[in-house]
Amino acid sequence: MLAAKNLIIDIPGRSSGTPLSFEIKPGETWGVLGPNGAGKTTLLHTLAGLRKPRSGSVELAGKNIQQLRRKQVAQQLAVVFQNNGEGFPATVLETVMIGRHPFISPWDIESAEDLAIARAALQKLELADLEHRLISTLSGGERQRLAIATALSQTPKLWLADEPSNHLDLKHQVQIMELLAEQATANCGIVLCLHDLNLAAQWCDKILLLYPNGDACWGDADTMLATPALEKLYNQPLRSIVSDGQRYFIPLSSRNSGL
Numbered sequence: 456m457l458a459a460k461n462l463i464i465d466i467p468g469r470s471s472g473t474p475l476s477f478e479i480k481p482g483e484t485w486g487v488l489g490p491n492g493a494g495k496t497t498l499l500h501t502l503a504g505l506r507k508p509r510s511g512s513v514e515l516a517g518k519n520i521q522q523l524r525r526k527q528v529a530q531q532l533a534v535v536f537q538n539n540g541e542g543f544p545a546t547v548l549e550t551v552m553i554g555r556h557p558f559i560s561p562w563d564i565e566s567a568e569d570l571a572i573a574r575a576a577l578q579k580l581e582l583a584d585l586e587h588r589l590i591s592t593l594s595g596g597e598r599q600r601l602a603i604a605t606a607l608s609q610t611p612k613l614w615l616a617d618e619p620s621n622h623l624d625l626k627h628q629v630q631i632m633e634l635l636a637e638q639a640t641a642n643c644g645i646v647l648c649l650h651d652l653n654l655a656a657q658w659c660d661k662i663l664l665l666y667p668n669g670d671a672c673w674g675d676a677d678t679m680l681a682t683p684a685l686e687k688l689y690n691q692p693l694r695s696i697v698s699d700g701q702r703y704f705i706p707l708s709s710r711n712s713g714l
């Protein structure tokens with residue numbers, strides 16, 4: 456579906472590190488973990504074809520993504536960006552309709568079906584009542600849900616989402632992760648940059664650990680989410696506990712290290 460082939464992401468001034476070679480298969484959810492500045496966003500944008508790699512390639516359905524037209528890419532792959540500031544004045548409905556643009560010919564207008572898909576996405580993200588609101592008037596969490604609704608209206612086969620739970624309260628975090636899990640069950644491939652190890656442990660089948668020097672390793676979540684490896688990754692002591700068969704990680708500090 457989406458494959459990294461000896462991929463080195465291009466971070467100015469950084470050594471090349473480990474070449475990345477992996478494939479995101481239909482139905483898989485990948486979590487990309489690493490400290491601030493490790494290159495998670497750069498990797499996500501490179502996988503989306505928005506940034507050129509330093510070397511190696513990204514293949515979408517067997518073709519080098521850099522050689523595909525953006526419209527072809529957007530018909531298959533949606534990106535949820537980390538910051539969803541307002542670029543230009545637009546309503547919620549106009550914004551979610553952007554997800555339909557890859558499917559509309561330049562000389563055509565949106566069909567009733569496009570509108571129905573966009574409105575269903577707003578409904579799913581509990582934004583239907585806000586469709587006439589300007590995005591500049593939305594709260595941070597509403598804006599994040601709109602970004603996810605826009606990706607949903609794109610009906611992608613692949614989701615690349617940078618911190619999808621950003622700005623969301625607990626209920627909406629669970630809702631978004633459930634939505635992404637539904638998408639995976641429907642055979643989409645999902646890649647998530649995450650800071651929350653507990654979301655990664657709960658929802659991801661595959662994990663890629665990215666270190667600030669460019670080193671990386673990846674594999675099944677069960678084996679990758681080992682406390683010593685994560686402590687080294689974040690340079691932060693952790694405690695891991697298991698409750699109801701689910702693993703949780705707690706960062707240790709002067710307040711709780713005597714737990």
Ligand SMILES: Nc1ncnc2c1ncn2[C@@H]1O[C@H](COP(=O)(O)OP(=O)(O)OP(=O)(O)O)[C@@H](O)[C@H]1O
Nearest residue numbers: 466467489490491492493494495496497498537648
């Ligand atoms: N255009 C650029 N020029 C110079 N350095 C850049 C550029 N783009 C990104 N960087 C640097 O590359 C590194 C990786 O950035 P990136 O945003 O990919 O990290 P990240 O792992 O997503 O971080 P965070 O967890 O803080 O979101 C950072 O040190 C950043 O400052």
